[in-house]
Amino acid sequence: MSDKVYRHGELLEKVNSPDDIKKLNYTELNQLSEEIRKFLLETVSKTGGHIASNLGVVELTLALHKVLNAPRDKIIWDVGHQTYVHKIITGRKDVFGTLRQLNGISGFPRTDESPYDAFNTGHSSTSISAALGMARARDLKGETYTVAAVIGDGALTGGMAFEALNDAGMSRTKLLIILNDNGMSIAPNVGGLSRYLNRVRVRPLYYRTRESMQAFIDSLPRTGKRVRKLIHKIKGAMKSMLIPSMFFEELGFRYFGPIDGHNIKEMVSVLEQAKTMKGPVLVHVKTVKGKGYSFAEDKPDIFHGIAPFEIETGQVLKPGSLNYSSVFGNKLCELAQKDNDIVAITAAMTDGTGLRPFKEAFSKRFFDVGIAEQHAVTLAAGLAMGGVKPVVAIYSTFLQRAYDQILHDVALQKLKVVFAIDRCGIVGDDGETHQGIYDISYLYTIPNLAILSPATPNELEEMLEYAVLKHQGPIAIRYPRGSGHEIPGSHTPLEFGKGVVVKEGKDVTLIGIGYMLNIACEAAELLESEGISCEIINPRFLRPADDDLILESARKTGKVVVIQDAIKNGGFGSYATELISNKELNARCLVLGLPDKGIEHGEKSLVLRKYGLDAAGIKKSIKEMFK
Numbered sequence: 001m002s003d004k005v006y007r008h009g010e011l012l013e014k015v016n017s018p019d020d021i022k023k024l025n026y027t028e029l030n031q032l033s034e035e036i037r038k039f040l041l042e043t044v045s046k047t048g049g050h051i052a053s054n055l056g057v058v059e060l061t062l063a064l065h066k067v068l069n070a071p072r073d074k075i076i077w078d079v080g081h082q083t084y085v086h087k088i089i090t091g092r093k094d095v096f097g098t099l100r101q102l103n104g105i106s107g108f109p110r111t112d113e114s115p116y117d118a119f120n121t122g123h124s125s126t127s128i129s130a131a132l133g134m135a136r137a138r139d140l141k142g143e144t145y146t147v148a149a150v151i152g153d154g155a156l157t158g159g160m161a162f163e164a165l166n167d168a169g170m171s172r173t174k175l176l177i178i179l180n181d182n183g184m185s186i187a188p189n190v191g192g193l194s195r196y197l198n199r200v201r202v203r204p205l206y207y208r209t210r211e212s213m214q215a216f217i218d219s220l221p222r223t224g225k226r227v228r229k230l231i232h233k234i235k236g237a238m239k240s241m242l243i244p245s246m247f248f249e250e251l252g253f254r255y256f257g258p259i260d261g262h263n264i265k266e267m268v269s270v271l272e273q274a275k276t277m278k279g280p281v282l283v284h285v286k287t288v289k290g291k292g293y294s295f296a297e298d299k300p301d302i303f304h305g306i307a308p309f310e311i312e313t314g315q316v317l318k319p320g321s322l323n324y325s326s327v328f329g330n331k332l333c334e335l336a337q338k339d340n341d342i343v344a345i346t347a348a349m350t351d352g353t354g355l356r357p358f359k360e361a362f363s364k365r366f367f368d369v370g371i372a373e374q375h376a377v378t379l380a381a382g383l384a385m386g387g388v389k390p391v392v393a394i395y396s397t398f399l400q401r402a403y404d405q406i407l408h409d410v411a412l413q414k415l416k417v418v419f420a421i422d423r424c425g426i427v428g429d430d431g432e433t434h435q436g437i438y439d440i441s442y443l444y445t446i447p448n449l450a451i452l453s454p455a456t457p458n459e460l461e462e463m464l465e466y467a468v469l470k471h472q473g474p475i476a477i478r479y480p481r482g483s484g485h486e487i488p489g490s491h492t493p494l495e496f497g498k499g500v501v502v503k504e505g506k507d508v509t510l511i512g513i514g515y516m517l518n519i520a521c522e523a524a525e526l527l528e529s530e531g532i533s534c535e536i537i538n539p540r541f542l543r544p545a546d547d548d549l550i551l552e553s554a555r556k557t558g559k560v561v562v563i564q565d566a567i568k569n570g571g572f573g574s575y576a577t578e579l580i581s582n583k584e585l586n587a588r589c590l591v592l593g594l595p596d597k598g599i600e601h602g603e604k605s606l607v608l609r610k611y612g613l614d615a616a617g618i619k620k621s622i623k624e625m626f627k
């Protein structure tokens with residue numbers, strides 16, 4: 001082994017593809033790991049991003065690329081938030097500074113970004129299904145490459161992962177699954193499987209004993225049938241003595257582990273062996289989330305996904321002001337003080353959804369179900385049927401998972417479930433897989449569901465109070481990421497199915513949904529300065545919409561513009577257009593929203609500008625109507 005001493009950064013400088021990793025010995029790979037950690041910190045402290053998860057997989061990523069031959073061999077990263085190291089060593093080191101910025105590289109794997117990204121991910125628990133599909137396609141086509149899925153213990157709590165394990169285990173398909181087990185989802189992981197993994201992690205005795213036993217058996221001369229049967233029985237008894245049941249083996253996987261996910265040599269040796277197996281194999285790797293950066297190791301939840309921070313102190317550079325999530329969480333606590341029936345559900349996002357104070361104050365009425373949005377919604381249906389008042393807080397993008405549960409379990413039965421839908425609209429840096437721009441359209445197809453959209457934090461509080469205390473039946477409140485501010489002018493109390501006129505005008509009606517109302521007001525100022533008088537409406541209820549208000553304004557101005565932070569088709573804008581055209585008014589309706597294609601990552605204001613949804617863009621589109 002070489003004992004050459006390298007200048008810091010020297011090894012990383014030389015690495016441009018996985019072939020360069022294959023040339024390095026273990027001393028060099030260990031040094032490269034340290035260089036990568038430093039590089040990760042220097043970059044992500046400026047761009048923000050998923051630092052803790054990436055610090056945890058540095059050695060694992062190097063070991064995988066040393067053993068596998070990507071891009072011929074396929075690596076599918078579950079969620080995909082932990083692919084920074086993979087990106088750095090697969091030719092994207094020089095553009096890594098553009099991470100998550102408009103026109104820069106994505107924070108998630110993208111097949112259109114690199115041939116080394118085998119499958120796009122962003123939402124959790126998809127990797128095993130995708131890997132199994134690719135492996136089956138490989139077999140059907142008579143090809144021979146390796147397909148590997150890398151899945152965290154958090155992602156393993158998602159129902160899809162279980163469905164895929166169930167299928168893959170018995171399939172006999174050659175498939176490699178790496179379980180990256182750090183005991184953490186965003187916060188500490190939850191559920192029975194997590195407890196089981198913890199027991200496996202802290203009791204490696206069984207595996208060591210089993211391995212020594214296997215070696216002993218292998219060393220025996222060929223024995224007779226009866227002796228082999230006896231050995232088999234002893235093995236089974238020993239297994240059930242040390243570990244009650246071996247989950248993955250029972251499902252049909254060959255299991256290796258748990259192994260140290262920071263020991264490249266050990267991982268390479270196990271992966272080499274696993275790669276030669278004929279059927280499905282699971283390699284259980286133990287890692288430390290945030291490894292090598294003390295602040296992230298101490299608080300892996302805070303450093304899971306973080307805004308730009310100072311490396312020396314671990315402090316976020318621009319702490320956010322009171323955001324919609326905290327307004328929601330605090331208001332829910334206030335309501336829960338008064339009403340013992342209120343319960344809250346999260347799918348592994350206690351902090352993101354602002355439910356931490358609720359969890360602390362009302363632990364018995366709080367349920368973190370793991371990354372299991374579908375289960376969260378049907379659990380809520382059951383709770384509602386049982387007579388309590390469930391509030392399910394889920395991000396818009398992740399609620400997509402639970403479409404049928406909303407429709408089939410909640411809405412058709414008209415159950416009183418409150419959906420607190422966070423991160424609606426453009427979410428910014430996480431990009432295409434995380435945009436909350438489809439919810440209005442898909443929720444519009446759900447029967448019996450009321451859909452509300454607050455334009456200000458105060459409105460969110462009012463709507464939540466209405467939804468929890470007064471409304472009968474299913475109701476959804478969609479609100480954006482980040483903070484908001486109040487709109488000047490007198491306040492009209494919330495009334496079911498009623499919108500409000502924020503400002504009267506005569507030439508054109510601007511209907512701004514949620515935070516787009518603020519931008520509509522800015523656009524109206526620009527238009528007014530050019531002599532176009534604008535009426536501005538806050539619809540508040542997207543469903544049932546305030547038809548009278550919309551029609552009255554349409555009659556007055558003859559031009560209605562719906563401005564929404566969502567795709568144009570199928571939602572409120574389409575509804576308003578149809579409403580106006582059905583009444584055969586002499587009025588036009590224009591919908592300003594997003595095209596129904598994926599919308600890229602980048603700072604929210606820049607993305608809005610790109611799609612003509614900033615004040616200047618809106619003004620331009622409206623002026624066209626006057627030509």
Ligand SMILES: Cc1ncc(C[n+]2csc(CCOP(=O)(O)OP(=O)(O)O)c2C)c(N)n1
Binds near residue numbers: 180348
């Ligand atoms: C369907 C879905 N729900 C929620 C999330 C948000 N989310 C992103 S990463 C994560 C935790 C993943 O934990 P794990 O798989 O153990 O990876 P780690 O970051 O610990 O390495 C969650 C809940 C998501 N990406 N997809």
